[in-house]
Amino acid sequence: MSPHTPSDQAVARHGWVQAGAAVLAAVLAMGIVAALGLWAAGAADLPDGAFPRVTAATVVTAVGGTIELSGNAGGLAESSAGLTVVPLSVSLVGALVLAAGFLRPLRHRAVAGAGELAGWAARVAVLWLAVLLCLSFGARQTFAIPLGDSVVADLGDVFGISPEVSFETDLPPTLFFGVLWLAGVLFLALLVSRGAPLPGRLLRFQTSVRPAAYAMVLLLLAYVGLGLVVGLVVAATRGHAAETFAVILLGLPNLVWLCLTIGLGATWHGRVDGPFGLPMPHVLDQVLRGEETADLDLSSLAEYDGRVWWLVAVDAVLLLAAAFVMAARSPARVRAWQHAVHMAVALALTVLMICLAGRISAHYGLSVLGIGDLGGGLGGDIFLRPDIWSALGLALLWGLVTGFLGALLAHGVRRRGEPESRP
Known part of the structure; x- marks a missing residue:
């Protein structure tokens, strides 16, 4: 031995x-x-x-x-259920x-x-x-x-x-x-x-990947932090504290990251039908509730609450801050246009993750002797899904613009003595 x-x-x-x-x-x-x-x-x-x-x-x-x-209602009835x-x-x-x-x-x-x-x-x-x-x-x-x-x-x-x-x-x-x-x-x-x-073979990729990944995680956490503050204020001032805390503890990122994509100009399609309700502000439920599929975007939300346009300003400020952090953590040799490309790719991947993870689908229906609709009646239906390709295109555009501007802002604040090989 x-x-x-x-x-x-x-x-x-x-x-x-x-x-x-x-x-x-x-x-x-x-x-x-x-x-x-x-x-x-x-x-x-x-x-x-x-x-x-x-x-x-x-x-x-x-x-x-x-x-x-799965549903079980006996030989004279049918039931169906689903949840995603x-x-x-x-x-x-x-x-x-x-x-x-x-x-x-x-x-x-x-x-x-x-x-x-x-x-x-x-x-x-x-x-x-x-x-x-x-x-x-x-x-x-x-x-x-x-x-x-x-x-x-x-x-x-x-x-x-x-x-x-x-x-x-x-x-x-x-x-x-x-x-x-x-x-x-x-x-x-x-x-x-x-x-x-x-590993040594991957060190050359940290210049472009690590600062961008850090900036995107910081961006997502910033939205969650902002949403948490808003949620606590709502719970303290508008009642329904238990319901608000349920949303915070179970689905706060679902809500605030959805708002991130809507602020970019993305469109989601959905419907709320029956007794179900979405764990979201009432304005979203107003837009989606009905028998027909509705578009959830800035214009449809603005018909119920004009303050939704502030989402564009919030996106602009936080994306610019993320681009600034990304550029400040990058080597001085990286050019502004490269920062713009890095930011665009990183933001597109982040939006893709939100689109895939933020989908919602819920259904329950019951029919006895043909009375009652499996898709409605004694039951309900919810779904929410994004228009992925337009969302990715908008993310690339926002990323290019904010990445370039963030690089310009960070140009004079980089540490002078930092070796160019360090991120």
Whole structure:
């Protein structure tokens, strides 16, 4: 046995302990945020001790997992249900905690080998899969659906129909997208952190990639911070504090990042029908509610509230600030037009992420003996989806302009003694 073997084993054990601490801290943080948000939304009153299972399902969906809904209303009835939404508040908290835990052992180092980084990430991934598997098995429940006062309810009483809706985790896609989410978080953490080491072959890319990635993360967090301040003010001054805190704890990034894209001029298409409601300001619900698909953009929102045009000003200020930070963290040799290209590509990728993660789809319907529409009647329907290509085009345009202006503003504030090889 080599004399170095015990030391190597100790290092390996220490690595597993650090990986376990990072994963457990992230899952615990997500669970607490999800539980508090669901509690504020009234989910603590769910029957049959379902609250922990609903919390587990919320964490699963926050990391890209798939929850399947199914309905059962007996032989004389039909039911259908579906839900697609990512609680981005829970996702964001988990990503920040996990990234911090992943980067902690790597701090204060300039370079790390690709094998070392891969081994460290693999430890985190193995433990992450184990925890995600446990959550997936716990995220399943069946609920009885009250029929209310209607003809459908009378028929249900006559024929003894008790409609139910149940949910459970679709395991294969959950594990796949959960690992994909983890890979994205770890990769972005390495890109954003100045103190994180990179393999020697990748050092040449940090000049263009790292400052842009940092600026985009800062931009997204700035929107969340601004939204948090507004949400707390609304909760303190306009009542409905529980509902407001539920939105903050479950879907604040869903809302503020949607506003970011709308401020750029992007268009979303959607509809709210039935008793469902979107966890968004009333003006958005006004635009989308109806039987027809509506366009959600600056002009349609301005018909109900002219203050929506302030979103353009907020976008302009925060994007210019992000471009300034990006340029200030870049080497002095990078030219203004290069900053503009970097900013445009980074902003387009950020908007693409928002468009993919910000989609919403929810549906429930019941029909007894053909009475009641599966798409309406005793049920409801919500969907919200972006016009992706126009959003990406607008992001490229805004990125080019703000990137160039940010480079001009940052020209005189770069540190004079900073070597050109450092970002």
